[in-house]
Amino acid sequence: MAMMPASLLGETRMQNVLQLLQDGEFHSGEALGRVLGVSRSAVWKRLQYLESDLGLSIFRVRGRGYRLASPLSLLDASVIAKACAVSGWVTEVLPSIDSTNAQVLRQLSAGVLAPLLVLAERQESGRGRRGRVWVSPFAENLYYSLGLRIEGGAYSLDGLSLTVGLAVLRTLRESGCAGGGLKWPNDVLVAGRKIAGVLLELAGDPAGTCQVVIGIGINVNMLPGAAVAIDQPWTSVREQTGGLVDRTSLVLRLNHWLQHYLTQHAVNGFAGLRAEWEAGHLWQGLEVTLSAGPQQVDGVVLGVDKQGALRLNVAGEECQFSGGELSLRLRNDS
Numbered sequence: 001m002a003m004m005p006a007s008l009l010g011e012t013r014m015q016n017v018l019q020l021l022q023d024g025e026f027h028s029g030e031a032l033g034r035v036l037g038v039s040r041s042a043v044w045k046r047l048q049y050l051e052s053d054l055g056l057s058i059f060r061v062r063g064r065g066y067r068l069a070s071p072l073s074l075l076d077a078s079v080i081a082k083a084c085a086v087s088g089w090v091t092e093v094l095p096s097i098d099s100t101n102a103q104v105l106r107q108l109s110a111g112v113l114a115p116l117l118v119l120a121e122r123q124e125s126g127r128g129r130r131g132r133v134w135v136s137p138f139a140e141n142l143y144y145s146l147g148l149r150i151e152g153g154a155y156s157l158d159g160l161s162l163t164v165g166l167a168v169l170r171t172l173r174e175s176g177c178a179g180g181g182l183k184w185p186n187d188v189l190v191a192g193r194k195i196a197g198v199l200l201e202l203a204g205d206p207a208g209t210c211q212v213v214i215g216i217g218i219n220v221n222m223l224p225g226a227a228v229a230i231d232q233p234w235t236s237v238r239e240q241t242g243g244l245v246d247r248t249s250l251v252l253r254l255n256h257w258l259q260h261y262l263t264q265h266a267v268n269g270f271a272g273l274r275a276e277w278e279a280g281h282l283w284q285g286l287e288v289t290l291s292a293g294p295q296q297v298d299g300v301v302l303g304v305d306k307q308g309a310l311r312l313n314v315a316g317e318e319c320q321f322s323g324g325e326l327s328l329r330l331r332n333d334s
Ligand code: BTN
Pocket: 098, 099, 100, 101, 102, 123, 125, 126, 127, 128, 129, 130, 132, 134, 142, 143, 144, 145, 187, 196, 197, 198, 199, 215, 216, 217, 218
């Protein structure tokens, strides 16, 4: 497990300094030294850890002190824990982890009871769909994994990942991303660019009692020009709304909509959400190419079935496709 070294962020003092600095305002060397428990002259050396390890830029101006190049919104663990306790969710908010999905799987296999929510300020090996890396810079985005116990076998997982996409879309629309929509199976796009993705992972017996980890990544405050290597067009809530987003409030909003849609899914299955999902699908009626590794199928999107499978018109015939390894692109896209 890739935890942050105790000498760095694991140290409460460093976290307290970040909490002070997150407003992007100047803070005196004396004030920071007090929080860090070091002399004024030793402050700069400590702050350089934040630059080298977390990729943050810090300005130092004689007579004024230190400030972050741009403000941050750190997760407030106590606010999140309090809100989750009302729903009986256990929470973990970590400064750094390999992957929040991996952490939930570890905790569940160590006997921690679901529902369990794990959030992190950064992921060192964030996992995307189809074996891709999910780029997860410090304190910019949301890295959110909810572990749930599912009774009734794989049948009750039908359409679950699309249901989660609906919850994410609703959260983003309520956060000011009005033009957002879905791309099968569970990407959320705004202005044709990816703003969020969902990765479900399973543990246990898919035919009986199993655990599912709902992993959600949302690009929140990351802006174009950020030094990140993402291999597809992307946008963020901040880019769409024009202001720094409070990530803790976004977590609470996502909790709310997830609970709403997961309850509907548990009661009526995906069948009851299918029409709403199709209404939010940006590629309804469009010509697409579906790929599974080297194999490709061209068709026109008809919608989804009651298990969440993609319905395509392929050469005049309706065909259904499902599976985590599939990917979809518009046919006229290069
Ligand atoms: C995708 O490729 O679209 C899915 C991305 C899912 C990323 C999230 S971030 C939180 C959770 N932890 C991970 O390692 N991955 C998911």
